[in-house]
Amino acid sequence: MRYKNMSSFIVMDIVRDALKYDDTIHFEIGQPDLTPSKKVKKRLKKALKDDKFSYTESLGLLELREKIVKHYKKTYGVKIDSSQVLLTPGTSGAFLVAYTLTLKQKGRLGLSDPSYPCYKNFAHMLDIDPVFMKIDKSCDYQLNIEHLKKEKIDALQISSPSNPTGNIYKNKNLKEIINYCDDNGISFISDELYHGLVYEKDASSALEFSKSVFVINGFSKYYCMPGLRLGWLIVPKHLAREAEIIAQNVFISAPTLSQYAALEAFDYEFLETIKNKFKKRRDYLYKELNDIFEIDAKPDGAFYLWADVSKYTDDSFAFAKELLENIHIATTPGIDFGSNRTNQYLRFAYTRDIKHMKEGIKRLKKYLKSR
Numbered sequence: 552m553r554y555k556n557m558s559s560f561i562v563m564d565i566v567r568d569a570l571k572y573d574d575t576i577h578f579e580i581g582q583p584d585l586t587p588s589k590k591v592k593k594r595l596k597k598a599l600k601d602d603k604f605s606y607t608e609s610l611g612l613l614e615l616r617e618k619i620v621k622h623y624k625k626t627y628g629v630k631i632d633s634s635q636v637l638l639t640p641g642t643s644g645a646f647l648v649a650y651t652l653t654l655k656q657k658g659r660l661g662l663s664d665p666s667y668p669c670y671k672n673f674a675h676m677l678d679i680d681p682v683f684m685k686i687d688k689s690c691d692y693q694l695n696i697e698h699l700k701k702e703k704i705d706a707l708q709i710s711s712p713s714n715p716t717g718n719i720y721k722n723k724n725l726k727e728i729i730n731y732c733d734d735n736g737i738s739f740i741s742d743e744l745y746h747g748l749v750y751e752k753d754a755s756s757a758l759e760f761s762k763s764v765f766v767i768n769g770f771s772k773y774y775c776m777p778g779l780r781l782g783w784l785i786v787p788k789h790l791a792r793e794a795e796i797i798a799q800n801v802f803i804s805a806p807t808l809s810q811y812a813a814l815e816a817f818d819y820e821f822l823e824t825i826k827n828k829f830k831k832r833r834d835y836l837y838k839e840l841n842d843i844f845e846i847d848a849k850p851d852g853a854f855y856l857w858a859d860v861s862k863y864t865d866d867s868f869a870f871a872k873e874l875l876e877n878i879h880i881a882t883t884p885g886i887d888f889g890s891n892r893t894n895q896y897l898r899f900a901y902t903r904d905i906k907h908m909k910e911g912i913k914r915l916k917k918y919l920k921s922r
Contacts, residue, residue, distance in 0.1 A: 561868065561883070561884055561886065561887045562579055562580065562581075562883040562884075562887055565579045565871060565875065565881050565882070565883060565884075566579055566580050566881070568875060568881075569875060569879075569881040572875075572879040574879050575875075575879045575880070575881050576879060576880045576881065576903075576907060576908070576910055576911030576914065577881050577900075577902070577903055577907070578880065578881060578882045578883075578899040578900050578901075578903075578908070578911060579881040579882055579883050579900060580881075580900060580902065581714065581772075581854070581855065581900050581902065582771065582772075582777040582902060583772060583775045583777070583825075583829075583854070583902055584902055584903050584904070585775045585825055585828065586775055587774060587775045587776050587812075587816065588815065588816075588818045588821040588822075590815035590818050590821075591774075591776065591812050591813070591815045591816055591818075592812075593815070594811055594812050594814055594815040595808060595811065595812035597811070598807075598808050598811035598812065599808065603807050603808060603811050604807065604808075605807060606803055606804045606807065607638075607804045607805070607807050607810060608804065609637075609795050609798040609799040609803060609804050610634070610636070610637055610638065610795050610798070611636070611637065611638025611783075611804065611805055611810055612638070612810045612811070612814075613633060614814060615638065615810050615813055615814055616633040616636040616638065616783075617633050618814065618817055619633075619636050619783055619785075620632070620633050620636065621817075622817055623756070623758065623785075626746075626756075627755070627756045627758060627759055628759070629756060629758045629759055631758065631785060632788060632791075634788070634791045635785050635786055635787070635788055635791050636783055636784075636785055637783065637784045637785075637786065637791075637794050637795065637798055638781065638782070638783050638804075638805040638810060639769075639781075639782045639783060639784055639798070639802070639805055640780050640781070640782070640802050640805050640806060641769060641771065641780040641781065641782045642742070642744055642767050642768070642769040642771070642782035643669065643673075643782070644782060644798075644801070644802055644805070645767040645769070645782045645783065645784035646669070646670070646673050646740075646742075646767065647673055647676075647677070647801065648784055648794055648797050648798060648801065649740050649765045649767060649784055649786075650673055650674065650677055650679060650706070650740075651677065651797050652738075652765070652786065652790055652793060652794060652797065653705070653706045653738035653740065653765065654674075654677070654679045654705055654706050654738070655705075656677075656678045656679070657678060657679070657680060658679050658680065658705040658706065659679075659680050659682050659702075659703060659704045659705050659706075660674050660679050660680065660681050660682060660704065660705070660706050660707075660708060661682050661684060661694075661699065661702060661704035661706065661707040661708065661737075662681050662682065662683055662684070662708055663683070663684055663685075663686045663692075663694050663709065663713075663889075664683040664684060664685050664686065664888075664889035664890060664891040664893075665686070665715055665716070665857075665885065665888035665889040665891060665893055665896075666683075666708075666710065666713070666714075666888060666889060667710060667713075667714045667715075667742070667888070668887050668888060668889075670708055671683075682702050682703075682704050683889060683890075683891075684698040684699075684701075684702060685891045686698075686891070687847075687891070687892070688847040688848060691718060691721075691848070692713065692716045692718040692848050692857075693718065693720050693721070693724055694707075694709060694728065695724055695727070695728065696727050696728060696731045699728065699731055699732075699735075699737075704737060705737065705738065706737060706738035706739070706740060707728070707732055707737055707738070707739055707740065708740045708742065709728070709739075709740075709741055709742065710741075710742035710743075710744070710745075711725070711741070711742075711743065711754055711852075712745040712746070712748065712749060712754060712850070712851060712852025712853040713745075713853065714744075714745070714853060714855060714888075715855050715857050715883070715885070715887075715888050715896075715898040716848045716850065716855065716857040717745075717833075717848065717849075717850025717851060717852055717853040717854070717855050717856070717857070718848055718850065718851055718852075719749060719752050719754045719851040719852050720754075720755075722755050725755060725757065725760060726760045729757060729760045729761045729764060730760070730761075733761055733763055738763075738765065739757060739761070739763070739764045739765065740764070740765045740767065741756070741757035741764055741765065741766050741767065742767050743756060743757070743766055743767065743768045744767065744768055744769055744771065744772055744782075745772055745773065745852050745853035745854075746768060746773065746852075747772075747773030747774075747822060747825075747826060748772060748773050748825075748826060748829055748852050748853055748854060749826075749851060749852035750826075750829075750830045750833060750850075750851060750852060751851060752851045752852070754851075754852055758785065762787060762788075763787050764787075765784065765785065765786055765787070766784070766785040767782065767783070767784055767785075768782065768783055768785075769781060769782030769783060770782070770809075770813050770816055772853070772854075773822060773825065773826075774813070774816045774822070775825060776809070776812070776813065776816065779806065779808075779809035779812060779813070780805075780806055780809060781805055781806060781809040781810065781813055782805075829854050829901065831905065832854070832901040832902075832903075832904070832905060832908070833850060833854070833856075833901055835901075835905050835908065835909075836856055836899060836901045836908055836912075837849055837850070837856060839908075839912045840856055840858055840899060840912075843858075843915065843916065843919065844858040844859055844860050844862075844863075844897075845858070845859040845861075845862075846858055846859070847859055854900055854901050854902050855898050855899065855900050855901075856898070856899040856901065857885075857896055857898055858896060858897050858898070858899055859895055859896055860895060860896065860897050861895035863919065863922070864895070865894055865895060866894055867884040867885040867886055867893065867894050867895060867896055867897055868884040868886055868894075870884070870897065871883065871884040871897060874915070874918070877918065878914040878915065878917075878918045879914070880911050880914055880915060882897045882898065882899055883897065883898040883899075883900070884897060884898075885897060885898065
């Protein structure tokens, strides 16, 4: 059975085990502790008052899709049509639709190693073969056309800013990869979920370089709405109807109340305060962890640090369990993200405030000194 090929998402086991301790310091979970703007909450209350409990059309509320269209014009200078925008139950729904559109059974999906674990698990669910290409600090944790020339793939999936490293694809490299894919009949899928949470560098959308790409984003991270389970997928114009048909069959429509709440999500003044808070957290945690472990990729975006812990262990899963059990610090073992030396890495999320993280760093330094 296809699900037999799926690997466990270990971080969720860590999240569950972390609940055993009242004083756990949380570096494990990739969800913001910040709440969305008051405008979002007000709009959600209005939707409840107005009894907005019915399905929307499968593409999603036209008003929200039009706001997403305006967002791409304002942010990236890119013109898209509202018919190209599909609202989905989280980005998970978007990935399933994108993979169904671009890959046949036993199709080959190119992924980086390390990368977000659900990519390969979605592939296995659809009987698609994930093809892993190793990335590390020598290539700035980015795939490039030299990687692609060595593999036969039907589609390529990247993320920028990425999970787990927080790196951003450089424009020159991104353009070269997209051009290579266009020239060789390879579908290009760009996970841009952490756009907005970028600090010193700008993150370009793949749509700036081609009209044939598939772009995925959502309201969970930058917009601080993870529990509302709402994402979006932008598809090439000629595939808009096919995407709608898939959505009709797989999930009918995205959550209605979430869609109404998201009408107020593009509150740019508020979102700037969110970005600044995460930047301060990034700066603090990078400085502190860099004194303990080797951080070979200072994150340009997202809210993760990819820490090389090889001077302490060659089993990141056992090390994560040790830290949780002995000093109640929850982290994510690198092996969640692939097999390319991931046994030597932990991912730290800076999704809690600095006061919370300071306690964790204090415990960690004391423990490692006496270990």
